[in-house]
Amino acid sequence: MVLAEIIGWDIVIVLAIIALLFGGAKLPKLARSLGSAKGEFEKGLKEGESSKSSESKATETTDKSDS
Secondary structure, X not given: OHHHHHHOHHHHHHHHHHHHHHHHHHHHHHHHXXXXXXXXXXXXXXXXXXXXXXXXXXXXXXXXXXX
């Protein structure tokens, strides 16, 4: 029940303040920019994971050849 208490009026108040600050015309642009930023962040995470795994594979190959 704690989650219901947190999600209640607090989020409504925060959304109302955001709407007042940015206005109705800028909200779609804000949502688009947040969506593209999220996409870029996820893309960076995937690239980081793939480079990390490729580095570990290269290290394993080098270690095996040194032995």
